[in-house]
Amino acid sequence: MILPSNEYKTKRKIKKCRKKTIKKRDVTDIKKINRLYDSFIDKELNQKTKHELVKEFKSRVVLDYSSVIHRNQKYSYSYSINKADNYGKYYYIDNITNKQHILINNNS
Numbered sequence: 001m002i003l004p005s006n007e008y009k010t011k012r013k014i015k016k017c018r019k020k021t022i023k024k025r026d027v028t029d030i031k032k033i034n035r036l037y038d039s040f041i042d043k044e045l046n047q048k049t050k051h052e053l054v055k056e057f058k059s060r061v062v063l064d065y066s067s068v069i070h071r072n073q074k075y076s077y078s079y080s081i082n083k084a085d086n087y088g089k090y091y092y093i094d095n096i097t098n099k100q101h102i103l104i105n106n107n108s
Contacts, residue, residue: 069093077103 041050065088066080076095081088087106093099 071095 045053063083064081067078070077072095074095076093078091078093079088080091085107089102089106090104091100092103094101
């Protein structure tokens with residue numbers, strides 16, 4: 001006598017993923033902290049103080065930057081960002097001709 005194949009199978013226990021519940025809890029905690037911060041900013045700080053804080057943040061951020069040139073056998077590589085640009089540019093320089101070419105331009 002041959003039994004049907006489904007009688008051989010046993011039920012598997014399905015485990016629930018804890019990551020979803022942890023993520024949900026963390027997101028609610030972050031939203032709660034953001035609401036507290038926003039209420040503090042709205043109540044405690046006036047426009048003048050807000051502008052002073054923004055000015056201080058901008059003064060501490062480096063806007064013009066160029067990296068040290070990394071030399072390889074045939075090419076050299078560098079990175080630079082200007083004050084007016086949102087993103088920097090990656091360059092490669094041919095060591096034989098010393099011509100600089102744009103490798104990646106994130107601004108366009």
